[in-house]
Amino acid sequence: MKRAFLISGVIIVLILDWLALDDITTGEEPSFFGEYAILIASVMIIPLIYYFWKKSK
Numbered sequence: 001m002k003r004a005f006l007i008s009g010v011i012i013v014l015i016l017d018w019l020a021l022d023d024i025t026t027g028e029e030p031s032f033f034g035e036y037a038i039l040i041a042s043v044m045i046i047p048l049i050y051y052f053w054k055k056s057k
Contacts, residue, residue, distance in 0.1 A: 006053050013042045013049070 020035040027035075 002056050003053075006049055006056070009049050010046070013045055017042050 016038050020038040023029070023035045024032050
């Protein structure tokens with residue numbers, strides 16, 4: 001159960017990253033603060049998920 005939660009967390013983060021990158025490359029918003037914030041947060045979240053993955057084994 002815990003493993004499925006961690007895998008789904010990684011998938012959700014990767015989907016959000018993909019959507020943020022798509023907005024950055026194709027969007028014409030005056031500010032991309034939210035998209036860059038998602039990318040920076042994922043840089044911190046992915047290692048945290050990896051840590052919990054290794055801890056659960």
